Amino acid sequence: MAQRITVDPLTRIEGHLRIDAEVKDGKISKAWSSGQMWRGIEVILQGRDPRDAWLFTQRICGVCTTVHALASVRTVENALGLEIPINAQYIRNMVIALHTLHDHIVHFYALSALDWVDVVSALKADPVKTAALASSLSNWPGNGVKRFAAVKAKIKALVDSGQLGPLANGYWGHPAMTLPPEANLMAVSHYLEALDYQRKANQAIAIIGGKSPHIQNMSVGGVTTAINLNNETTLNMERLYWMKQLMEEVRGFIQQVYLPDVIAIGALYKNWLAYGAGVTNYLAVPDMVLNTAGTEFDLPGGTIMNGDFSTVKLITSFHDKYFRDNVKESIAHAWYDGDWSRHPYEEDTVPRYTDFQDDGKYSWVKAPRFQNQPMQVGPLAQVLIGYASGHELTKKYVDDVLARISTVAGTEVGAAALQSTIGRHAARAIRAAMLADLGLKHWQLLVDNIGRGDLEIFNPPTFPKGEQRGFGFHEAPRGVLSHWIVINDGRIKNYQCVVPSTWNAGPRDKQGRPGPYEASLVGNPVADAQRPLEILRTVHSFDPCIACAVHMLDPEGREMIKVKAV
Amino acid sequence: MPRQCSADLAPLSRRDFIKACTTVAAALGLSDSLIPRMAAAAAAPDRPPVIWLHFQECTGCTESLLRASHPDLARLILDLISLDYHETLMAAAGQQAEDNLINTITKYDGKFICVVEGAIPTKDGGIYCKIGDRTAMDILAATAPHAAAVIAIGTCASFGGIQAADPNPTGAVGVRDLLKGKTLINIPGCPPNPINFLGTVLHYLTYKKFPALDKLNRPMFSYGRKIHDQCERRPHFDEGRFVETFGDSYHRKGYCLYKVGCKGPESFSNCPVVRFCDVGAWPVGTGHGCIGCTEPKFWDTMSPFYERLPGIHIPGSGQGIVVGAESAGKKILAVTGAAIGIHAAVGLGKRLVKGGKKEKRED
Numbered sequence: 001m002a003q004r005i006t007v008d009p010l011t012r013i014e015g016h017l018r019i020d021a022e023v024k025d026g027k028i029s030k031a032w033s034s035g036q037m038w039r040g041i042e043v044i045l046q047g048r049d050p051r052d053a054w055l056f057t058q059r060i061c062g063v064c065t066t067v068h069a070l071a072s073v074r075t076v077e078n079a080l081g082l083e084i085p086i087n088a089q090y091i092r093n094m095v096i097a098l099h100t101l102h103d104h105i106v107h108f109y110a111l112s113a114l115d116w117v118d119v120v121s122a123l124k125a126d127p128v129k130t131a132a133l134a135s136s137l138s139n140w141p142g143n144g145v146k147r148f149a150a151v152k153a154k155i156k157a158l159v160d161s162g163q164l165g166p167l168a169n170g171y172w173g174h175p176a177m178t179l180p181p182e183a184n185l186m187a188v189s190h191y192l193e194a195l196d197y198q199r200k201a202n203q204a205i206a207i208i209g210g211k212s213p214h215i216q217n218m219s220v221g222g223v224t225t226a227i228n229l230n231n232e233t234t235l236n237m238e239r240l241y242w243m244k245q246l247m248e249e250v251r252g253f254i255q256q257v258y259l260p261d262v263i264a265i266g267a268l269y270k271n272w273l274a275y276g277a278g279v280t281n282y283l284a285v286p287d288m289v290l291n292t293a294g295t296e297f298d299l300p301g302g303t304i305m306n307g308d309f310s311t312v313k314l315i316t317s318f319h320d321k322y323f324r325d326n327v328k329e330s331i332a333h334a335w336y337d338g339d340w341s342r343h344p345y346e347e348d349t350v351p352r353y354t355d356f357q358d359d360g361k362y363s364w365v366k367a368p369r370f371q372n373q374p375m376q377v378g379p380l381a382q383v384l385i386g387y388a389s390g391h392e393l394t395k396k397y398v399d400d401v402l403a404r405i406s407t408v409a410g411t412e413v414g415a416a417a418l419q420s421t422i423g424r425h426a427a428r429a430i431r432a433a434m435l436a437d438l439g440l441k442h443w444q445l446l447v448d449n450i451g452r453g454d455l456e457i458f459n460p461p462t463f464p465k466g467e468q469r470g471f472g473f474h475e476a477p478r479g480v481l482s483h484w485i486v487i488n489d490g491r492i493k494n495y496q497c498v499v500p501s502t503w504n505a506g507p508r509d510k511q512g513r514p515g516p517y518e519a520s521l522v523g524n525p526v527a528d529a530q531r532p533l534e535i536l537r538t539v540h541s542f543d544p545c546i547a548c549a550v551h552m553l554d555p556e557g558r559e560m561i562k563v564k565a566v
Numbered sequence: 567m568p569r570q571c572s573a574d575l576a577p578l579s580r581r582d583f584i585k586a587c588t589t590v591a592a593a594l595g596l597s598d599s600l601i602p603r604m605a606a607a608a609a610a611p612d613r614p615p616v617i618w619l620h621f622q623e624c625t626g627c628t629e630s631l632l633r634a635s636h637p638d639l640a641r642l643i644l645d646l647i648s649l650d651y652h653e654t655l656m657a658a659a660g661q662q663a664e665d666n667l668i669n670t671i672t673k674y675d676g677k678f679i680c681v682v683e684g685a686i687p688t689k690d691g692g693i694y695c696k697i698g699d700r701t702a703m704d705i706l707a708a709t710a711p712h713a714a715a716v717i718a719i720g721t722c723a724s725f726g727g728i729q730a731a732d733p734n735p736t737g738a739v740g741v742r743d744l745l746k747g748k749t750l751i752n753i754p755g756c757p758p759n760p761i762n763f764l765g766t767v768l769h770y771l772t773y774k775k776f777p778a779l780d781k782l783n784r785p786m787f788s789y790g791r792k793i794h795d796q797c798e799r800r801p802h803f804d805e806g807r808f809v810e811t812f813g814d815s816y817h818r819k820g821y822c823l824y825k826v827g828c829k830g831p832e833s834f835s836n837c838p839v840v841r842f843c844d845v846g847a848w849p850v851g852t853g854h855g856c857i858g859c860t861e862p863k864f865w866d867t868m869s870p871f872y873e874r875l876p877g878i879h880i881p882g883s884g885q886g887i888v889v890g891a892e893s894a895g896k897k898i899l900a901v902t903g904a905a906i907g908i909h910a911a912v913g914l915g916k917r918l919v920k921g922g923k924k925e926k927r928e929d
Contacts, residue, residue, distance in 0.1 A: 006660065006661075007659055007660035007661075011653045011654070011655075011656050011657075011658065011659040011660075011663050013653075013654070019660075039622050039694070039728070039729040039735075039736060039738070040694075040729060040735030040736055041728065041729070043733065043735045044728070044729070044731045044732070044733070044734075044735065044865075048869065048870075049869065049870040049871075049872070051870070051871070051872050052869050052870055052871045052872070055857060055871055056728065056731075056865070059624050059626070059727075059728045059756065060624060061624045061625070061626075062623075062624035062625045062626020062627065062628070062629045062630075062757060063624070063625045063626075063629055063654075065624075065626060065629065085813075106632065110632075110655065111654075114657045119657070154644070158644055161612060161613070163612065163613055163615070163648040163650075164648075165613075165643055165644065165647075165648040165649045165650060166643055166649045166650075166652060166655045166656045166657060167656075167657050168650060168656070168657070168658060168666050169657070169658035169662040169663070169665060169666050170656075170657030170658055170662075171657070171658075171662075172657075192640055195632070195638060195639055195640050196638075198632060199632065199633055199635065199638070199843075202632070202633045202843055203633075203843045203844060203845045204845075205843075206633075206842050206843035206845050206847040207845050207847055208852065209847075209852065210842070210847055210848055210849035210850075210851060210852035210854060211759075211842035211843065211847060211848060211849060212633055212842065212843055213626045213629040213630055213633070213757055214626055214756060214757060216849035216852070216854045216857070217849070217852045217853065217854050219812055219854070219872075221812070222812065222813065223812075224812045224817075224852065224853040224854040225852050225853055226812075226813065226817045226818045226820070226852075226853040227818070228818040228819070231818060231819060231820055232820075233798070233799075233819075233820030233851065234818060234820060234853070235852075242845065351694075351735070353690065353693050353694075455813075455818065456813060457812065457813045458811070458812040458813035460811055460812075531662070532660070536659055
C-alpha cells in the first residue's frame with residue numbers, strides 16, 4: 001500500500017511550494033511537481049520600452065534580486081548587437097559575485113540548515129565542548145566558549161518565553177536529526193552570525209547598486225554607476241575601498257565558517273551522499289565575463305549528459321549557438337493553452353487553468369528541455385562542468401573540500417558523490433568560495449582600469465525599425481537563467497524568461513519524463529510520514545526560488561492516505 | 567482533493583488549549599513545567615504575535631529586512647515580536663506550518679498583527695495564487711479580520727504592484743481593495759526601505775498605536791515629502807544643471823537626473839534622507855533616476871522610466887554657476903512643453919499628471 005504525503009506550504013524557500021510524495025516501504029516511489037502561482041509578467045512586458053524590461057523582470061524575484069536585471073540588460077544588448085564598456089562589465093560582475101555570496105550564505109543558514117540542525121538539541125550542548133569542536137574545524141574568532149554560552153542562553157530564553165515564534169513546530173527531535181548537541185549549538189551560533197555577513201555583502205552591493213534588494217544601477221548599454229575619483233557623489237576611492245573591505249570580511253566568513261560547516265555537516269550526514277541525485281544531465285552557462293564582446297569568462301559553462309564527466313561540452317560566448325538553438329519549453333503538463341514544445345522566441349503565454357489533472361495539466365511551471373532532455377541546473381551543475389573541463393579554480397576548491405569531507409567522514413568521498421542532496425550543498429559552498437575570490441579579482445580589474453583613466457560606463461542603445469531577436473544568460477545562484485526577447489519597432493513584441501527553478505521544478509514533459517525535483521525525491525527514505533523532514537532536505541538542496549508549488553499525484557487504484565499532524 | 571485545509575477558527579477552549587500546549591511541548595521534547603508558561607504567554611504575550619502572509623510577490627520585502635540593522639532581523643524576530651507564521655523563515659512546513667497559522671489566529675484573536683506581502687489576484691476566482699489549496703483571497707479573508715491591525719508591506723500589497731500593471735492579467739489588487747473596517751497601514755516601495763516598516767512596528771510596540779498616516783495610509787515619517795524636495799541633487803535642478811546621458815561629464819559631476827527619467831518630483835518617500843543598507847547609498851546617489859516605486863500604479867504611470875516626467879515646472883533661471891550646464895538648463899526649459907505633448911500622446915503621461923494631482927497633500 002502506498003502512502004501519500006503532502007507538504008504544503010513547503011516553507012523556507014521563495015514562493016509558495018507544495019510537495020506531495022507517494023511513499024512505499026519507507027521510501028519515496030513517485031513524485032510530481034506543480035506550480036501554483038502565476039503573475040503574468042511576460043504578458044505585462046508586451047508593448048513596453050525594452051530599456052524598461054530589466055526593472056520589471058528584476059521583480060520576478062526578490063530573493064534572487066539582481067539576476068533578472070542582469071539577464072534582461074544582456075538580452076536587449078544581444079538583440080541590438082551592443083557591446084558595453086569594460087568598466088560596466090566589472091561593475092556587473094561585482095554585483096554577481098556579491099549577490100551570490102549573500103544568497104548562498106542565506107540559503108545554507110536561514111533556509112536549509114534547520115533541516116539538518118536541531119535547535120532544541122542545542123540546549124543540551126556543553127559550550128566548552130562546542131568551542132573545542134568548532135576550533136578543530138576552523139580558526140574563526142567567533143568560536144569561543146562565551147559566545148556559545150550566550151547563544152545557548154538565548155535559545156533557552158526563547159523557549160522559556162513560551163513564544164517560539166519561527167521555531168515553533170519544527171521537526172525537532174526527529175529520528176533523522178542525528179547531529180550531536182555541540183554541532184547543533186555551533187550551527188545555531190553560525191546561523192545568527194550568517195545574518196550579519198550576508199548583510200555586509202548587501203552593503204557592498206548597495207554602494208554600487210544604489211540599494212538592495214532590487215538594485216537600480218543597470219541600464220541597457222552598461223551601468224549608471226558614475227565613476228569619478230574627484231567627486232564626492234560618484235564611485236570614488238572611499239566607496240571602492242569600503243566595498244573591498246566588506247568583500248574581504250565576507251570572504252573570511254565563507255572560508256572560516258560556511259565551508260567548514262558544510263564540510264562538517266556533510267560528513268556527519270554522509271548517508272545523504274547516496275540520496276537525491278535525480279536528473280544527472282547538467283547545464284550551466286559561463287559568467288564573470290572578462291571582455292566587452294562576451295567571449296572570455298572566469299567561470300565556465302556547458303553541459304554534462306547522464307552523469308558522465310567525459311561528455312562535457314562548453315558554452316563559450318554570449319552569442320553561443322549551442323545554447324541558443326537547443327532550449328525549448330514544454331507546456332504539455334502546464335496550465336497554458338496548447339501542448340506544444342517550443343523555442344522561447346516562438347512561445348506565447350496564454351494561461352488556461354484546468355485545476356489539478358492527474359494525467360493532464362497540473363502546474364503553472366513550464367518544463368524546459370535542452371536538446372529535448374531534462375537538465376539539472378545550479379551550483380552543482382557549474383561545479384561539475386568546471387571540474388570535468390579542468391577549470392583550475394574549481395578543481396582547487398573541489399579537491400580541497402572532498403579531502404576534508406573524507407577526513408571527517410572517515411571514508412573516501414569522490415567527485416561523483418557530489419551528485420546527491422548533500423553534494424548540492426557542498427557545491428554551493430565551493431561556488432561561494434570561488435566567487436569570493438573572483439569578486440575581489442574583478443574589484444582589482446576595475447580599479448586598475450580606472451587608474452588607466454578609463455571612466456566609461458555606458459554605450460547608449462538605439463532601436464532600429466523592424467524586428468530584432470536576442471537572448472541573454474546569467475549563471476545565477478540557482479543556476480542557468482536565460483531571457484529571450486523579440487523587439488519590433490523599438491517595442492517588446494515577445495519576452496520569455498526561462499529561470500533556474502523552472503529547469504529544476506518543472507513538471508513532466510510530453511514524454512512523461514519528470515523534472516529534477518520529481519526525480520531526485522525518488523528513493524529518499526521517509527522515517528516519519530507525519531513529519532517528512534527528508535522531503536525538505538532534498539527539495540531545499542536545490543534552493544527553490546519559485547513563485548509556485550509542487551504537487552505529486554496518487555497513482556490510479558492505490559489507496560490515498562491523508563497524513564495529518566497529531 | 568488531497569487534503570483539507572479549512573481554517574476552523576472557532577476559539578479553543580482552555581482545556582483544548584492546554585492539550586495543544588502539551589502536544590507542542592512533547593513534540594519539542596520540552597519539560598511539562600513549561601506548559602503553564604506557554605499558556606501564560608498566550609494570555610498576555612510579551613512579544614506581539616505576527617502572522618506574515620505571502621501572496622503574489624517576489625519576497626523582496628522580506629529580503630529587505632535581512633538588510634536592516636536597527637533592529638536587525640534576529641533582534642526583531644527573537645526579541646521584539648513573535649513571528650509565528652512566515653513562509654520564508656519558519657522552521658515548520660506543511661501541516662505543521664498551517665497549524666501554526668491556525669493556532670495563532672485562534673489563540674491571539676484580535677491581538678496579532680497581520681503583515682501582508684504581495685498582491686491578491688481576484689480574476690477567475692483567484693486561482694492564480696493558491697497556498698494549501700486555498701486562494702490568497704480566502705486566506706486573507708480568514709486571517710485579516712481577526713488581526714488587531716494589518717500592515718501591507720511593499721507596493722504589491724499596498725496597491726497591487728507589478729502584477730497589477732497593464733493589462734493586469736490576474737486581476738491583482740492591494741489589501742485596501744478587499745479589506746474594509748480594519749486598521750490598515752501601507753508601507754509601499756519596491757521593496758520599501760526596511761526602516762519604514764520597522765519604524766512603524768517600533769512605534770506600535772512603544773505606544774500601542776500607529777504613527778500618523780497620509781491619505782494613502784502611508785506613515786508620514788516615511789512618505790510625508792517628495793523625493794525631489796529632499797534630494798541632494800536638487801540644487802543642480804534649481805540651477806538648471808542636468809545629466810544629458812549616462813556616463814557623460816555631467817553624470818560624473820553628480821548633476822540632476824531629471825532629463826534621464828528621474829521620477830523624484832512626483833514620488834513621496836524618504837529615500838534621500840534615510841538611504842539604504844547603512845552605506846549612505848540610494849538610487850539617485852548611484853546615478854540612476856528614481857522610478858517612483860512608492861506610488862500607486864507607478865509601473866504604468868512612471869514608465870517609460872528613461873523618459874522625462876511631463877508637467878514639471880523648471881525653476882532654473884539659467885544663472886547656474888557652471889557654464890556648461892547653463893545651456894542645458896535653458897534647453898530643458900524650451901522642450902518641457904513639447905515633452906508633455908509626447909507623453910500625452912502615448913497615454914502614459916496623462917495618467918501620471920492625473921495621478922499626481924489626486925495625491926496632492928493638504929499640508
